[in-house]
Amino acid sequence: MSEPLVQARGLTKKFGDFLAVxxxxxDIAKGEAFGFLGPNGAGKTSTMKMITTVSPITEGKLTVFGLDPTVEGRQIRQRLGVVPQEDNLDMELTVAENLYIYGRYHDMPRADxxxxxxxxxEFAQLSDRSESPVEPLSGGMKRRLTIARALISxxxxxxxxxxxxxLDPQARHLLWDRLYRLKREGATLIITTHYMDEAEQLCDRLVVMDKGKxxxxxxxxxxxxxxxxxxxxxxxxPEEQMEGIxxxxxxxxxxxxxxxxxxIVYTDDAEATQHELTIRDIQPEQVLVRRSSLEDVFLKLTGRSLVD
Amino acid sequence: MSVSLPTRLTPPGRMTPFRAHRIWERNYLVYRRVWKVILTGFFEPVFYLFSIGIGIGELVPEVPGPGGVPIDYTAFVAPALMAASAMNGTVLETTFNIFFRLKFEKTYDGILTTPMSSRDIAIGEIGWALVRGALYSTAFFVVMVAMGLTVSWWSVLTIPGAVLIGFAFGSVGLAATTFMRSWQDFDLVSLVTMPLFLFSTTFYPLDVYPPAIQPLIRLSPLYHGNEMLRAFSLGIFDWTLAGHIAFLLVMGLIGAFVASRRLDGLLRK
Incomplete structure (x- = not known):
C-alpha cells in the first residue's frame, strides 16, 4: 500500500471534559471512498474538522497529504474540498459568485x-440558476451548490x-449519482453519514464510530x-405484547x-427460527425475513437504533 | 513503502502569504449590487455639516481653534464631523455586518476551509472598512474644499487621518463583535459611540469643560481623532499631534490583535 493520504494515530479531541474523539x-488511501458511520454525537464531525484543519487536535497524531495540520494547515486546505454538515453558502452572493470567490480563495486565475x-x-444541475441569489434555492440545490463549491479548486x-x-429521496439520489461520478473520476472521498444505505452504496471502506471510538x-x-x-x-x-419481549x-x-x-432477530436459518417461535407459541403478528444489512451491523455494534 | 502522493503540487508563488485582499474581492462582489446603501454613509456627515455648521455657524461666528487661533465655526466643526463619520462608518461595518456573517450566515466557517485564515479575515474586514471609510472621507473632503473650509494644503492629510480613525475604531469594533452574543448587545455600541460623538470636542473646544472634566475627555479616542483632523485641516501643527496619532495607532493595533485572536478562537474550535 502506498503512503496513506490521511493517517490518524491515537487522534483525540476534547471539548473541556467532554471526550468527542x-x-x-x-488510514485513508488515495482514490478510495472512505466512510465514517455513526449516530449523532459519535465524533464524526469532530474528526472531519480536525482533518480539515479547522479544529485543533487535542492529542495524538494526524497527517493529511503527509503534512501536519497544526503547522501546515494552509497547504493542506489548498488541496481540500469541504462540504460541511450545515450549508454555509455565502448568502450575500449569487450561485455563480459563490463558486467564483471560493476559486479566488484558492488563488485560482480568473479564466480557470x-x-x-x-x-x-452543469455537474450540479444549476446552470439555469447561475445568477440567482442563494436564498430561494431548494435544500437539494443548496447542497449541490455546496458540493460544486468544494470541487472548484x-x-x-x-x-x-x-x-x-x-434531503428528499429524489434529491438524495441525484446527489449520490454525482458522488458516484466523482468516485469514478478517481477522487478520494471521505464521507460521514448515519444512513446505512448511503454508506453501503458509496463507501469502499468504512469505520463505525460510537461515543468517540x-x-x-x-x-x-x-x-x-x-x-x-x-x-x-x-x-x-401487538403493543401489549412488546413489554418484556x-x-x-x-x-x-x-x-x-x-x-x-x-x-430484530439475527440468525443463520430464518426458517428454523420461525419454526421455533411457532413451537414456543410466541407467534408474532407480522414477520419479515431479509438479508442482513449494514444497519444490522450498526445495531449490533452500538446497541441502539438510528433515530434522528 | 513507495510514495505515490498526487504530484500536482501548488506552484510556488501561488501560496501567497497575504490573502486578506480576497475578502475585499468578496465584499466588492457584494457591495457592487448594493452601492446605494454606501451613499448614505456619505450624506450623513454632509447633512450634519449643512445643518450644524451653517446653522450654528450663523450664531457663533468664531471659536478658538488649535493653538488658540480663532477660526470660523463651520471650519471648526467640519473636520470633527469627518472624524465622527469615519468612526460611525467603520464601527457599523465591523459590528453589525460582521456579526451577521459570523453568527448567522456562518460565512467565515466556510471561508476557513479554504487556504484563508482567521487573520486574513480579520485584516481583510478591517481593511475593507477602511477602504469604504477612505471613499467617504474623500467625498467629504471635496465638500469641505467646495465650501472653502480648508485654508491649507495640509488639509489633504485629513483623508489619511480619517482612515487612521477608522482603523482605531474598526479594529476595536471587530474585537467587540467577537464578544457579542445577540443583537441586544449591539445597543451597547450606540451607547458608546453616541456620547463619544457628542462630548469629544466635536461641537465645541475642550476648554468649555471644567478643568476637572477635561482629563476624562482626553481619554476619548474620538477626541484625539477630532483634534488630529482639525490640526490637518487648518495646517496648525504642534507636538500634541504626535500624541493623537500615537493614541489612535496603538488603539487600532491592540484592537486588530485582539480581534484576530478572538476570531480564531471562535471559528476554530
Missing part, C-alpha cells in the same frame, strides 16, 4: 475559474460531512459478514435487538 486510528464554473454548474481530497441529511472497520460487505449473521427476521408484536425471546442464539416497534 477518543484515540482513534485510521470561469471555465470551471460552467462545468460545475479540483481538490485531491473531498470531505463530505453528512452530504444528504435532510471506532468500533469496527472494513468494507460494507466484510462488516456484514463479520458482525451480522446471514439473515434477519423482523418480528412485529426481550426476556421471552432471550433463548434465541444469534442475538436479538428490541426496538420500539419490532424485534
Amino acid at each position: 477518543d484515540a482513534v486510528d485510521f 475559474i470561469r471555465r470551471r464554473i460552467t462545468e460545475l454548474l 479540483d481538490p485531491d481530497l473531498v470531505i463530505l460531512d453528512e452530504p444528504t441529511t435532510g 471506532i468500533v469496527a472497520e472494513g468494507s460494507p460487505r466484510q462488516l456484514i459478514a463479520q458482525y451480522a449473521p446471514r439473515e434477519v427476521v423482523e418480528l412485529r408484536y 426481550g426476556e421471552r425471546l432471550g433463548w434465541l442464539e444469534g442475538g436479538i435487538e428490541v426496538l420500539a416497534d419490532r424485534v
